[in-house]
Amino acid sequence: MSERILSVLVEDKPGVLARVSSTISRRGFNINSLSVGPTNIEGRSKMTIVTELDAVEQVKKQLNKLVNVIKIVELDPNMTIETEVLLLKVSINKDSQTSVIEKASLSNATSVDVGQDFAIFELTGSSKELDKFEALMKPFGIIEMVRGGRIALQSNL
Amino acid sequence: MTKEQLTGAELVIRGLEYLNVSTVFGVPGGAILPAYDPLYDSPIRHILARHEQGAGHMAEGYAQATGELGVVIATSGPGATNLITPLANALMDSTPLLAITGQVASTAIGNDAFQEAYTVGLSMAATKHNYLLTDASEIPQVLKEAKFIATTGRPGPVLVDIPKDILNQVAAWVEPGDLDLPGYKPTTEPNPKMVQQASSLIKKSKKPILYVGGGIIHSKANNELFELATKFNIPVVTTLMGRGAFPDGHELCLEMPGMHGNYTATTSIQNADLLIAIGVRFDDRVTANPSFFAQNAKVIHADIDPAEIGKVRDAEIPIVGDAKSVIKGLIEALGDEKLDTGNWVSELKEMKTEFPLSYNQEDKGPLKVPYVLEELQKLTKEEAIVVAGVGQHQMWVSQHWNFTEPNTWLNSGGLGTMGYALPAAIGAKTAYPDKLVLALDGDGCFQMTCQELITASTENIPIKIVVFNNGNHGMVRQWQKIFYNSKFSASELTHDTPDYLKLAESMGAVGLRIMEKSDIEKVFNKMLEINDRPVLVDCVVDPDDMVFPMVPAGGSNDQIIMNEEDLKNL
Structure with a gap:
């Protein structure tokens, strides 16, 4: 469906x-x-x-x-600009830190808060991009995650 | 000049007067008490019901009989929850209703205060719209809006919940202004192109059926319907909610279709090549299994509610609009066209003769409801407003009573609310004190709201109630007999408890009893003579009688069970 x-x-x-x-x-x-x-x-x-x-x-x-x-x-899905927002808190340590930051930055996620052993990233994009980012972060240990509802606008008049 | 300052409670009563409300039904209580103070001094008549459900059904009966707004008032908490049944009932049957409920003080909302219930949330799915007021100054405008929403488009119930402190708050009376409802604009005028297309389909049809319902009555379109049917020679079936929209006894009237419909009405739809469906919603009690329903027919579906069109059955020609305007448009578009429906009409006429409604009343045997009904109608000289409950007796009344006028048949069609008859009859009689109002009820139904008999006597509303007393939940018993191997689980009530004569007397009414054929004329004549008090007739009838014809739920309308004999072949 x-x-x-x-x-x-x-x-x-x-x-x-x-x-x-x-x-x-x-x-x-x-x-x-x-x-x-x-x-x-x-x-x-x-x-x-x-x-x-x-x-x-x-x-x-x-x-x-x-x-x-x-x-x-x-x-109409073909004529629609759609976006969704995600906040993701992932655990980091000395070994994983570089890899997490590199993957986040390649995914266009923005780091919004960093602590001793965690980082929070924000990502805006299509649901698929958000899914992909979640999958990338999963091996590092997602502590908490929240996604906002999808919003959309028709791209023509 | 400074504007007149009133309390919220006074604004409510003033607002109702401004909307020409002359009668309200209700039960007072803590949170709504402020409103009852100015109500005491108002010309508005208040009928004190014995239960809020009764008050709600009274308001529905008033609205169904008049076609105008019915108003009910209740307090917070249990007062409001008791109203949920009539609200849901009014939503299903599209009855214009305004419910005003008291609420705990706005400062206490959410604290689980005494008699607090989340009325707006509870009634959301049982109303067309509802409000929780937060400022007394809103009251006049919201009441005007509420009436407008309740009575226009597809009518329905609207609830206004008012916290007690808002009822006590002082604000100026400001005459309500224009309504600002950007999301509520019912389409009443049909698209002429669709009407044109519908008329082309009608012109080509050789076997059309006008399948009409409550929408005709709400729209007061019965005269237009009569013209459309008779001018173009199109047979008419009237659904349970549409009984009286087209006169029974007319040669084009096939009466009620469906689960307990007339054989000819149900079969005419199955054999039709075109359904002209107006103000109906293809209810499952009409269609049975929709995949077997009117398989040979194209469908023109006209309704004021766009959501009804295509909900159950796709329509070749969908028309959104008020029934009256749609029918007028069709008559105009058809012009002087002569339809080729002569054979079809005679075919159905023969079918009617071949498959009449039947019952078997033996001389010494127990009484059958259809027989008693036909005798009662013979003795009733004037056009009565007939009100029924839900179940076997309701089906029999719909089948055997001759309805010739709209708004003379009140019943709970969609929700099937037992206990509807007595309070709804009180509401109808309040609207028309000079008309004969008959509540034709079952004993199971009667026992659900019978305390309202006290309301009828104390408020001097002389309705007449016939309780068809078979000592059982008759329709439940019928299904248990057919589908549950005659295992009569929890369907027996007993004939003699309560003693209906004593019950009537203790509640200020006259009690009479019919046990056998020879009682009928005498007792009913006496019932019809007494007009200073309510009369209750305990009419003892056969518990084993069953309603036929019958199409089992989910079955096909091509397989109609005509009598007990047919059951053996199931």
Whole structure:
């Protein structure tokens, strides 16, 4: 099943995230990724929902019924700029230090904090790039990791 | 001039008056108490229910009978949780409802305060929309918005939760302004191109069926439907929620299709080459297994809710719009076209004669509900508002009662809420004190909300209740008989407990009883004569009777079980 990306413009009102997620889960569908944040318009937020829905049409219609949902656009994966952010805390020691830093830098990850025995990297990129970076770091011992939801914009007008 | 300063509670009552609300149903309690103070001095009539579920169903009955907003008020915590059933019921049956609930003080929210429940969260999936207010000044505008959302588009329930401190907060009365709802713009006018395409399909059809439901009633489109059907000679099936949208007894009326539908109605859909589906949602009680449903038919599906179109069955012609506008558009687009449906109509007419609804009432035998219903309707001279619960009796009423007007048949269709009839009848009678309102109930249903009989007598709402008393959860028993080898697990209630005559009397109503055929006329006439109090008729009926025709859940509508004989071949 291929992924579907919905860009949902909503009114910035309390409970709107709960309404959207409960509408999706109520119909028995899963969400791969969901991110929400403000837009350039005051009082409007945008949610980016990544799902693997067979019945994406039905979910779109159900979401459209929510009073606080203003507009839903399904993004065409071929015309979409998509990005995701990751913070990864990895353990380091004298032996591994150089190798970790080298691999991080080759992956375009930025070091945001370094301690005696750990380093935190930040990486922004496609989900695949983030997956790859995670795999690279794994042998060194990932202490903690967090990924933000995927966000996307259509690359044409 | 400074603006008039009111408390939040006063703003609520003023707001309801401003929205022309004349009747509310409810139960007071701690968090909502401030609102009951100005309510006392308001011209708005408050009906004190004995349980919030009852209050909610009363508001639904009021709304279903009038087509207007029903309003219910409850307190926080258990008051609000007791409302969840009527809210879910109203959502399923698209009934316009406004629920106002008290909430613990905003400063206490989240602290597990006394009688605190997360009402907005609990009711989210049971309402069309809901609100938690944080400032008294919002009240007038939010109430206007709530009514607008509840009554427009596909109608439904809206809940407004108001913390107690907000009810006590002082704010100015400001007349509500224009609504700002960027995400809520129901499409009522259909796309003319789609209507045109639909009419081309209709012109070509030789076996069309108008498959219509509750949407016709919400949209008050029954006259337009009548014109469309009769002008172009198209047979009509009316779903459970659409009974009364097209008059029973008319030669084009095939009545109810589906699980317990008329043979001809169900079969006409199976044999049709075109379904003109308006204000229906292809419910599983109509379609049975959708893969076997109307396999030869193309589908025109018109609904005001775009999410219904294509949900169960793909439509060749999807039309989003209000039923009335859609039908008007179709009539116009069809113009003076003469459809070639003569053979189809006669074929179905013959089928109706060959496969009528049947029951077998023996002279000395136990009473059968269909027989009693037909006798009751004969004795009822005026058009009654008929309210049912859920189960066997509901199906029998839908099958055997002759409905000729919209809004005269109230029942819980989608959610199947037992206990709906009595309180909903109270709501309907409150709206129409001069009309005959009959609650035709089962004993299992009645026992779920029977305390509302006290509401009916103390509030002087003289409804008439017939309890079809078979001493069982009849539909459960029927399924156990068919699918569980007659193992009657937990379905027996007993005929004589409670003693319905004493129960009626103790609750301020008149109790009467029908045991056999010879009682029917006498008792019903007496019931119809008494108009100063509610009347309850305990009508003892056959526990072994079953509702037919029947298509088992998930089966095919091509295989209709007509009677007990057919069961042996299952």
